[in-house]
Every structure is written in C-alpha cells, then in structure tokens.
Amino acid sequence: MVKTKRFIVAKHFQKNPEPSDLQLIEEELPSLHNGEYLVEAEYLSVDPYMRVYIQRYPVGVTMIGAQVAKIIESKNPDFPVGRRIVGYLGWRTHTIINPHRSSEYEFLSQKPTLVPDIGDLSPSLYLGILGMPGATAYFGLLEICKPKQGEVLVVSGAAGAVGSIVGQIGKHVFGLTVIGIAGSDEKCKWLVEELGFDHAINYKKDVEVALRKAVPKGIDCYFDNVGGDISSIVIYQMKPFGRVAVCGSISSYNADSSSLPKSTILQPSFVFNQLKMEGFVVTRWDNRFSEATKKNLQWIHEGKLRYRETITKGFDNMFDAFVGMLQGKSIGKAVVKV
Numbered sequence: 527m528v529k530t531k532r533f534i535v536a537k538h539f540q541k542n543p544e545p546s547d548l549q550l551i552e553e554e555l556p557s558l559h560n561g562e563y564l565v566e567a568e569y570l571s572v573d574p575y576m577r578v579y580i581q582r583y584p585v586g587v588t589m590i591g592a593q594v595a596k597i598i599e600s601k602n603p604d605f606p607v608g609r610r611i612v613g614y615l616g617w618r619t620h621t622i623i624n625p626h627r628s629s630e631y632e633f634l635s636q637k638p639t640l641v642p643d644i645g646d647l648s649p650s651l652y653l654g655i656l657g658m659p660g661a662t663a664y665f666g667l668l669e670i671c672k673p674k675q676g677e678v679l680v681v682s683g684a685a686g687a688v689g690s691i692v693g694q695i696g697k698h699v700f701g702l703t704v705i706g707i708a709g710s711d712e713k714c715k716w717l718v719e720e721l722g723f724d725h726a727i728n729y730k731k732d733v734e735v736a737l738r739k740a741v742p743k744g745i746d747c748y749f750d751n752v753g754g755d756i757s758s759i760v761i762y763q764m765k766p767f768g769r770v771a772v773c774g775s776i777s778s779y780n781a782d783s784s785s786l787p788k789s790t791i792l793q794p795s796f797v798f799n800q801l802k803m804e805g806f807v808v809t810r811w812d813n814r815f816s817e818a819t820k821k822n823l824q825w826i827h828e829g830k831l832r833y834r835e836t837i838t839k840g841f842d843n844m845f846d847a848f849v850g851m852l853q854g855k856s857i858g859k860a861v862v863k864v
Contacts, residue, residue: 527554528564528599532618533589533844538581542780543852545845548589548617555622562624563605565595565638567841570617570862571653572848573687574751577779588616589844592658594641594649595621605640612652613638617844619864636812644823648835654687654859655826655833661818662773662808663691669811670771670804671747675701678741680760682729683751685713687859688773690721691822691831692749697722698830702747705740707733707756709854716857721832734759744768752777758790761801770803780852834858 529552536549558564570593580590592614600607602625614636615621623638641652654660666688673679679696683689684706696702706717706726714726725740727733733756737745744765750757753775761770795801811818825831836856838847841864851860 527557528620529554530618530620531841532616535580535583535585535587535589537585539577539780543577543845543849548845550842555620558599558601558622559624560601561626562622563597563600563602565611565615565621565623566598567593567595567615567619567621567864568610569594569648569650569653570841570844570864571657572844572851572860572862573659574774574776574779574852576848577852588618590614591617592653594652610641610649611638612641612657617841619841636809636815647826650835650837650859650861650863651833653861654835655691655822655831656819658808659687659859660691660822661811661815663688663695664818664822665808665811665814666771666773666806667692667695667747667749670806671749671769673700673702673747676703677746678703678705678744678765679747679749680705680707680737680741680745681749681751682707682756682760683774683776684708684717684723684726685710685857686751689749689751690717690834690858693717693723694721694831695825696747697724699825703741705737705745707752707760713857716834720834729756734763737763747771749773750775754778755790758792761792761803762795764795764799764801766799768799768801770801772803772805776852836860838862840864 531552533548533550537547539547571591594612597607597609679702681689681693685708693704693706697704704723706723707729708714714728717723717726727736745763746768748760748770750772751774754777847862
C-alpha cells in the first residue's frame with residue numbers, strides 16, 4: 527500500500543490565512559484498477575488564485591493547486607511509468623488518476639496531461655513560464671492588451687510569476703517601453719538589470735510621481751495583477767484608447783469583503799480617454815494552451831524570456847510557501863519541491 531499526505535481545508539480562510547485553516551493528514555491509497563495510474567508529486571505550485579478560489583469549495587476538500595508528478599505505477603498504457611504529468615491534483619504527495627473520472631475542482635477543466643521532456647530545463651517550469659502563469663501572461667497581453675510596437679506597457683505585480691513574463695514579452699517580442707511595479711528595491715533591480723524592463727517602481731514609494739517621470743506622455747497598456755490604489759493611479763495616466771487587462775486583485779484577497787474601501791472614481795478617465803478594460807481567466811483559451819507553451823519555450827531558447835523560481839523544499843512547508851507568496855516574499859514563480 528502507498529501512503530499519501532495531503533492538506534485538507536479545516537476551515538475557510540478569514541483575512542490572512544492561518545496554519546490552523548489547513549490540516550495535514552496521511553492515508554493509504556487502494557490498489558490500482560485497470561486504466562488508472564499512480565503519480566508521486568515532484569513540484570507543487572502556490573499561486574494567488576488559490577486564496578480566492580478555495581472559498582468556493584466545502585470544508586474537507588483537498589487544498590487546490592497544480593503539480594508536476596512522476597508516474598510510479600500504471601495500469602494504463604497511455605501513461606507509462608517514468609513519464610511526468612502536470613495536473614490540478616491539489617496539495618497531495620501521491621494521487622491515483624483515472625483519466626475518465628472528473629476532477630473534484632470544477633473550475634479547472636484541464637485534465638492531467640503528459641509533459642514533453644525539455645532537456646536541461648527543470649520540469650517545474652510547467653508550473654510557471656511553461657504552464658498556467660505563462661499562458662496567462664501570453665493570452666492576457668496578446669488578446670486583451672493587443673500591444674503595438676513602440677507603445678508603453680505598465681505591469682503591476684511585475685516581479686511575480688505572471689507579471690515578469692508579461693513585461694518580457696512586451697519588451698523583447700513587441701518592442702514596447704515597459705514599466706514594472708513591484709514591492710521592493712531588490713525586485714525592481716531584478717526587473718531592470720536581468721529582465722530588461724525600462725523602468726521599475728517600488729510601490730511603497732510615490733508611484734504617481736515616479737510614473738509621470740518615467741513615461742510623461744502616458745500609458746497605452748496596463749496589465750493589472752493587484753487592483754487597489756495602484757491601479758487607479760495607473761489608469762489616470764493612460765493615453766486615449768488605452769487598454770487594461772485585469773488578471774487579478776491580490777491587494778484585496780486577504781481583505782474582509784464587507785469592509786473594502788470605496789472605489790476610486792475612474793469613469794472620467796474611461797470616458798474622456800475612451801479606455802477599454804477587460805477582466806479574464808486563462809481557461810478562456812483552453813483550446814490554445816499548447817500555443818502559449820510552445821511560444822514561451824521558443825522565446826526561452828531565443829533568449830527573449832528569462833525566469834526565476836523561489837523554491838521551498840519539503841511538502842510539509844506548503845503553507846509557509848503559500849503565505850510567503852501572498853506576502854510578496856517570493857520572486858518569480860513560487861514552487862515547492864517535495
């Protein structure tokens with residue numbers, strides 16, 4: 527018998543997640559039936575969306591999330607032992623997968639899939655630049671912002687898994703002037719010196735003044751990962767016919783929904799500058815997901831995209847990695863290595 531460890535939701539998060547909100551349990555898995563296969567987690571992802579989406583599910587469910595896992599036993603010839611898969615299996619060390627069984631997470635329609643060998647690159651990239659965050663950056667920028675060469679792009683949450691890719695695609699593929707907004711001088715230095723952003727602004731300083739100095743003629747595209755006051759400042763400095771892609775609102779994820787501040791009045795900027803703002807979830811492009819993976823891998827090999835991972839070791843440290851990511855302690859993609 528194989529034993530698995532998994533984190534279950536003991537109670538829903540209220541404001542800041544607490545260790546007692548999750549419970550680590552251990553249980554034995556049954557023997558495989560025909561058509562099933564058993565995987566062992568190698569890398570697990572922690573992402574901002576988990577903080578919001580887990581509220582949709584009942585207490586007792588396995589904490590949601592994606593992982594890259596290796597097949598260690600199989601009764602399915604399409605999924606041979608030794609191959610790796612990526613899938614939304616949750617925070618668990620071992621999983622029996624039946625390809626014909628629906629996921630317990632309805633919003634994640636993607637079934638576990640085999641991943642190609644990428645040579646010297648780590649398979650953990652299928653949780654980041656070659657996975658959901660990379661696809662989010664790719665489709666959000668191309669399909670919502672629709673950038674044109676020479677335009678100005680601002681990215682909030684720019685040192686995160688999505689934002690760092692958005693800025694690089696904008697700069698190195700489309701030839702945009704790119705300004706990143708991040709939470710520390712260290713992150714800002716990384717964005718400019720290693721990723722090639724034109725400017726980076728620490729949001730703990732005066733963002734409004736810094737933006738006007740960096741791009742005095744205004745902003746064409748805004749990729750919004752954080753919401754809140756930062757986004758209001760950016761939107762009021764946009765050019766006519768500017769486009770805003772709303773990817774997330776991490777600034778409010780830990781807030782009590784009953785005590786959120788009143789929103790800034792944005793209508794004057796939208797009306798007089800004829801702006802367009804659209805929210806999106808990457809699953810909109812499920813049927814094109816491989817397109818994003820292939821393009822991002824191509825751009826890695828061409829030197830147009832760089833990546834960074836903040837790796838936490840040990841499955842038992844999942845919660846610490848999750849909270850650290852929400853608090854802005856990670857740079858690039860936050861991953862847990864089992």
